[in-house]
Amino acid sequence: MSAPNKSYDPVEVAALKPEAIDQARDEALSAIAAAGDLEALQEAKIAHTGDRSPLSLANREIGALPPHAKAEAGKRVGQARGAVGKALGARKEELEAERDERVLVEEAVDVTLPGERAPRGGRHPLTTLMERIEDVFVAMGYEVAEGPEVEAEWFNFDALNIRPDHPARTMQDTFFVDAGREPADGAGTRGGSAVGESGMVLRTHTSPVQIRSLLDREPPVYVICPGKVFRTDELDATHTPVFHQVELLAVDEGLTMADLKGTLDHMVRALFGGEGMKTRLRPNYFPFTEPSAEMDMVCYVCRGESVGNPDRPCRTCSSEGWIELGGCGMVNPRVLVACGVDPEKYSGFAFGFGIERMLMFRHNVEDMRDMVEGDIRFTQPFGMEI
Numbered sequence: 001m002s003a004p005n006k007s008y009d010p011v012e013v014a015a016l017k018p019e020a021i022d023q024a025r026d027e028a029l030s031a032i033a034a035a036g037d038l039e040a041l042q043e044a045k046i047a048h049t050g051d052r053s054p055l056s057l058a059n060r061e062i063g064a065l066p067p068h069a070k071a072e073a074g075k076r077v078g079q080a081r082g083a084v085g086k087a088l089g090a091r092k093e094e095l096e097a098e099r100d101e102r103v104l105v106e107e108a109v110d111v112t113l114p115g116e117r118a119p120r121g122g123r124h125p126l127t128t129l130m131e132r133i134e135d136v137f138v139a140m141g142y143e144v145a146e147g148p149e150v151e152a153e154w155f156n157f158d159a160l161n162i163r164p165d166h167p168a169r170t171m172q173d174t175f176f177v178d179a180g181r182e183p184a185d186g187a188g189t190r191g192g193s194a195v196g197e198s199g200m201v202l203r204t205h206t207s208p209v210q211i212r213s214l215l216d217r218e219p220p221v222y223v224i225c226p227g228k229v230f231r232t233d234e235l236d237a238t239h240t241p242v243f244h245q246v247e248l249l250a251v252d253e254g255l256t257m258a259d260l261k262g263t264l265d266h267m268v269r270a271l272f273g274g275e276g277m278k279t280r281l282r283p284n285y286f287p288f289t290e291p292s293a294e295m296d297m298v299c300y301v302c303r304g305e306s307v308g309n310p311d312r313p314c315r316t317c318s319s320e321g322w323i324e325l326g327g328c329g330m331v332n333p334r335v336l337v338a339c340g341v342d343p344e345k346y347s348g349f350a351f352g353f354g355i356e357r358m359l360m361f362r363h364n365v366e367d368m369r370d371m372v373e374g375d376i377r378f379t380q381p382f383g384m385e386i
Contacts, residue, residue, distance in 0.1 A: 016058055016061055016062070016065075016073050016076075016077070018076060020054070020058070021055070021058060021076050021077060021080050022080070024048075024053075024054035024055050024058070024080065025055070025080040025083055025084060027048065027054075028044070028048035028049070028053075028055070028084040028087070029083065029084065029087050031044040031047065031048060032044050032045075032048070032084070032087045032088055032091050033087070033091065035091060035095070037095060037099070038092070038095050038096065038099065041088070041091055041092060041095055044088075045088055048084060049081070049084060049085070049088070055077065055080055055081050055084065058077050059077050059081070061073075062074050062077065120380070120383065121376075121379075121380070122376070122379040122380045122381070122382050122383050122384065123379070123382070123383075123384055124371075124379055125359055125363070125371075125379065125382040126244055126355055126356065126359060126371060128382065128384075129355055129358065129359055129362075130226050130244060130246065130355055132271070133224075133226065133246050133267075133271065133355075134224060134226060134246075136266075136267060136270045136271065137224040137248065137267075138224075140263075140266070141222060142222045142223060142224045142248070142250075143222060143223050143224070144223070144224055144225075144226070145209050145210075145212070145213045145223040145224070145225050146209065146225070146227060147203075147206070147208055147209035147212050147225070147227070148203075149202060149203055149227070149228060149229075149230070150177060150200055150201075150202060150203075151200065151201055151202075151203040151208045152199060152200055152201075153169075153199050153200070153201055154199075155203075155208035155211050155212065156174075156201050156203050156204060156205075156207075156208050157169055158338070159208075159211045159335065159338040159339065160207050160208075160211065160287060160288040160335060161287040161288050161332050161334045161335055161338075162287045162288070163287075166287065168204065173204065173231055173232055174201050174202075174204050174231070174232065175201060175202040175230050175231075175232060175241075176198075176200070176201050177198050177200040177201060177202065178198065202229075202230035203227075203229055203230065204229055204230065204231055205229050205245055205247065205352065206225040206226065206227045206229060206245045206246070206247045206352065207225075207247055207288060207350075207352070209223075209225035209227065209247070210223065210225055210247060210249040210350060211335075211338070211339055213225070213249060214249075214251065214336075214339035214340075214341055215339055215340070219251050219252060219253075219341060219346050220250075220251060220252035220253070220346075221249060221250070221251045221252075221348075222249075222250050222251075222252070223248070223249050224246065224247070224248050224249075225245075225246070225247045225248070225249070226244065226245070226246045226247075226355075227244065227245065228242060228243070228244055229242075229243060229244070229245050230242055231243075235368075235369060235372070236368070236369070237366070237367045237368055237369065238368055239368065240356065240368050240369075240371075240372060242372075243354055243355070243356050244354065244355040244356060245352055245353070245354055245355065246352065246353060246355060247350065247351070247352035248263070248350060248351055248352070249331070249348060249349075249350045250263070250348050250349055250350070251331065251336070251341060251346050251347070251348035252346065252347075252348065253345060253346055253347075254347065255330075255347045255348055255349055256330075256347070257281075257291070257330060257349070259349060260328060260329075260330070260349035260351070261279065261281065263349075264279040264295055264297075264328065264351065265277070265278055265279055268297045268298075268300075268325075271358075271362075272297070272300040272362070273300075276298070276303050277297065277298060277300060278297070278298050279295055279296065279297045279298075279325075280295075280296050280297075280298075280322065281293035281294070281295055281296075281328070282294045282295075282296065284327060284329075286327055286329060287332070288331070288332050288335050288350070289327075289328070289329025289330055289331060289332055289349075289350060290329065290330060290332045290333070291329055291330060292327065292328070292329035293327070293328055293329055294324060294326075294327055294328075295324075295325050295326055295327065295328045295351060295353075296322040296323060296324050296325060297322065297323055297325050298321065298322060298323075299314060299316055299317035299320075299321055299322060299323055300316070300323075300362075301314055301316040301317070302314035302316070302317065302319075302321065304321035304322070305321075306319040306321060307319060307320065307321040316361060316364075323361055325353050325357075325358070326351055326352050326353025326354070327351065327352060327353075328349065328350065328351030328352075329349065329350065329351070330347060330348065330349050331347070331348035331349060331350055336348070356368055356371060359371070363382075
């Protein structure tokens with residue numbers, strides 16, 4: 001085993017010569033000072049302080065020196081590396097400060113400019129109006145009831161006292177669901193539909209939900225039935241084959257037309273606001289109510305003051321003072337019997353109206369097609385509630 005070479009002269013190692021150390025230090029300091037950005041400074045740091053840099057190689061040569069020579073060589077190399085490290089830190093602070101100043105200028109935000117926010121969406125006004133109507137009646141103690149949109153003819157017609165020869169059961173009004181069977185030769189039609197059909201229809205009103213409610217519940221029954229209905233109408237400014245209705249049914253002991261009138265008055269006040277809102281009933285005919293009536297409400301814009309007043313015309317009610325809203329009446333005893341309810345003990349009232357129609361005159365919507373075309377320019381102005 002060889003002993004340390006005590007006569008080794010450190011100046012004979014080229015990497016440890018004073019002039020070599022000074023040169024490596026000066027080159028490192030120059031490269032650091034010349035770095036124009038943080039990326040260039042990182043490259044200079046790797047080149048002059050990395051494992052393959054001259055100062056790092058010189059530092060590794062110190063270990064081969066005899067003990068009496070290590071102190072002087074280590075001091076010389078350490079001072080050079082310290083100067084380079086200090087210069088790196090100082091230059092990094094300068095470049096970071098320059099970068100931050102540049103970012104403040106280049107990425108400045110003018111807070112006085114209008115913001116580029118995503119436009120707020122809006123729920124469909126039909127949905128929102130329907131839920132608002134539900135809230136009015138739920139607050140009165142009514143229950144929201146639902147039923148299938150594909151309905152048996154018995155629920156849609158027969159149980160409602162709409163006989164097989166009633167015009168509403170013809171194909172001009174009703175979508176019949178085809179059972180996929182061809183009628184036999186010479187077979188006739190039933191209510192405008194082929195005998196081979198399934199006896200199922202797309203419901204033409206939400207009244208079948210009232211029938212199902214009476215069958216599922218024991219009186220007293222207080223339900224409101226909102227939903228989608230279908231009729232064979234052409235899509236135009238005032239008609240659509242798919243629309244929405246809200247119907248109400250109340251069956252209890254001792255109910256009269258006065259209860260119906262009071263309920264209607266409360267509804268229009270809750271939906272259109274303010275005192276002075278009231279309703280009137282005009283005699284009419286519906287198979288499922290007796291007596292039956294058309295319900296009008298006083299114009300919510302002019303409150304009837306435009307009638308006979310040419311100086312104050314009203315577009316909403318055409319200066320008639322009243323707006324037709326829907327049909328109503330006392331539940332026909334035949335309907336109660338069909339549902340197993342004793343008409344001698346119980347009576348009831350019902351009414352219904354179209355949501356699209358209410359939306360049209362409530363918000364001056366002129367074309368019903370706007371409600372179904374899906375254009376967000378129609379729904380956005382309504383926002384999230386109406």
